[in-house]
Amino acid sequence: EAQVTQNPRYLITVTGKKLTVTCSQNMNHEYMSWYRQDPGLGLRQIYYSMNVEVTDKGDVPEGYKVSRKEKRNFPLILESPSPNQTSLYFCASSYGGRDGYTFGSGTRLTVV
Amino acid sequence: GDSVTQMEGPVTLSEEAFLTINCTYTATGYPSLFWYVQYPGEGLQLLLKATKADDKGSNKGFEATYRKETTSFHLEKGSVQVSDSAVYFCALSAPGANSKLTFGKGITLSVRP
Numbered sequence: 001e002a003q004v005t006q007n008p009r010y011l012i013t014v015t016g017k018k019l020t021v022t023c024s025q026n027m028n029h030e031y032m033s034w035y036r037q038d039p040g041l042g043l044r045q046i047y048y049s050m051n052v053e054v055t056d057k058g059d060v061p062e063g064y065k066v067s068r069k070e071k072r073n074f075p076l077i078l079e080s081p082s083p084n085q086t087s088l089y090f091c092a093s094s095y096g097g098r099d100g101y102t103f104g105s106g107t108r109l110t111v112v
Numbered sequence: 113g114d115s116v117t118q119m120e121g122p123v124t125l126s127e128e129a130f131l132t133i134n135c136t137y138t139a140t141g142y143p144s145l146f147w148y149v150q151y152p153g154e155g156l157q158l159l160l161k162a163t164k165a166d167d168k169g170s171n172k173g174f175e176a177t178y179r180k181e182t183t184s185f186h187l188e189k190g191s192v193q194v195s196d197s198a199v200y201f202c203a204l205s206a207p208g209a210n211s212k213l214t215f216g217k218g219i220t221l222s223v224r225p
Binding site for chain 1: 143144146148154155156157158161163201205207211212213215216217218
C-alpha cells in the first residue's frame, strides 16, 4: 500500500530534550515536506526537500532541522524543543509537487 | 505572496443538504488547486484537484471548478452524508514555489442525521 509513515503518533517531552520524528514513504517520491498544524493558523510548511541531499526552509523553520540522506526518509529533528513547538506535525510526499501530496497520519507533539 | 482564503466556519448541515464551501486564492502564474479533507484523528487526504483553468476536479460526489477569472475553487456536493463530517482545506501549489502547498485555514463541516 502506498503510504507515508510517521512515528511516533503521540509524543510528550520536556523542554530542551532533543527528539526526532521519523517519516518514510514507499512511493519513490522526490518531493517531501514537513508541515505543522495549529488552531487558527492552518498548516504551515517547516522544511521541504526536492531530492536526496537537497533541503530548504519553508515558512516556519526556526527550531527545526531536517536531513534527506535517502530518498524514502525525511526525519524532522528538534534539537532543543520549546513549548511553542507543541503542535500537530505532518510529513508529506509527492511525485511532482503540483500533482498533490500524500500525507502521513500526523504526530501530535506536546512540549512541557 | 500566495494565499488561500476560505469561508468562515463551522458549517452544520442536515443529511442530504447541498454543500458549498467557498475558496478564493491569490497567486502568481497558474497554480494547481486542491481540496484536502481531514477526518477526525487522521491525516489529510487529497479529495480532488485541478491543474488548469476551467478544469473540474471531482471525487466521492464532490466537485470544484478552477475559475481563473474569479480566482476561485469552490467545493460543492449535491447531497451530503453524515460520513462527510470532517475538516476541509483548500490549497494551492504555485509554479516555481518549491512545490509548497499553501493552505487555507480549513473549515469544519458537521452533518447531522
